[in-house]
Amino acid sequence: MGNYRTKLRGLGCPELDVNLTANKRPNERAPAKNIKKPRRAEINYLPPLPKGETKGSLESERVELLTEIQKRNNNVIIAEKMAKTFSIQRDEIVNQTPQISEVKDRWPALFEATQINEEFQRLTMVTLEPTFMAKLDQHTPKILSLMASRGGAAKPKIHLIQNMLLQEEASSIEKKREAAIRGLILYLGEKDDDLIKDELDVDDDSAEVIKIITTRSDPPRARVVIEGTSVLEDIDVPRACALLMGLIYALNLSYPKNLRNTFEVFQKIFLELDSLKASHKVMSLKSKLLI
Structure with a gap:
């Protein structure tokens, strides 16, 4: 070898x-020191340049992409240029580790939902949102049942989630998915407000590393914040979780330490990536979900 x-x-x-x-x-x-290698089942972690292309020619494509993204109904051209410049974009993100605000300035298309899905599939060969939502829906009833069995300090939060499901129009698929995600976090012994936070509880001066911030509109909407930069807006909480996973892969970010079990479930149970090498806690949950 x-x-x-x-x-x-x-x-x-x-x-x-x-x-x-x-x-x-x-x-x-x-x-x-500082070994750079795939950590989460990425297949195309650092791809080579396309045949016949140089870094200079692909940089010209990137500059053209900044103009194309400003045009309406231009998704096909944007997708083609993002796929073509994938190699230099990954080289920049992995080797230079720029701040999120810098990446957003240089690669604004990377923060659109469609391109997050495309980028995730280029990296892992797995569809992001369809796979995530299908597995979440499959496991939601069991997650809610396991959540209800949880006691201790998490009990008041669990009651709030259960009440949310009893409210008017709470039977919508988005509400059930959100309740399952919040319940999952609590069941794993972590805090749901470490990931999902109400906008009224957010300090204006804080630079949230990774956070989903919800509004109290009807219906409630969410935005994703990374390193104090808003990267996605006007989506529901379950979709924000799925797209956040896509951004973590695309931006080569580490999972938050205080939510490592939750994100491991997102990766290894909902997205089925590297699922045979899960921690004991996640493997135990997986077994219970399959009973």
Whole structure:
């Protein structure tokens, strides 16, 4: 395998070149420091340049993309250019680790729902929203049942979720999905307001790392905030969770430590990515969901 990897490196495979000591920053030139590799079942973590293209030609495509995104009903051209520039976009995000605001300025199309789905499929070969929602719907009844069995400090929050389901028009699919997600977080021993927060409880001066902020409109809407930058707006909470997973993959972000079990469930149960290597807590939940 070592010889095989050497041959691939000689052919210019980006996933191997990126960890060469000579290609690291001066303060990171140690063999085991800052290793960049797929962590969550990404198939195209660092793809090579398309045949016949250079970084210069693809940069010209990126600049043209900034103009195309301003035009109406231009989804086909945007999708083509995003697919074409996928390699330099990944190189920039993985190697340079820019701030979210910088990525949004350079790659605004990456923050549109359609392109988040496309990007996720390029990275994992799995459809994002259809897979996430299908598995969420499949497991919702069991999640709500498990949630109801939870006691202790989570009990008051569970009562609030149960009351939400009893309210007028609460039987909508979006409400049931949101209740299942909130119940899942509580069942895993984490706090639902660490992920989903009411806009009235948000400090204007805070720079939320990863947060879904809900409004009290009718129907309630949500926006996704990463590093203090609003990246998605006017969507429901379940869809915000699915698209947030897509953005975490697209932006090569780590899961929040205080929600690592929740995001592991999103990845390994709802999206079925690397599902055989789950933690004990997630494997236990998976077993209970299948009973």
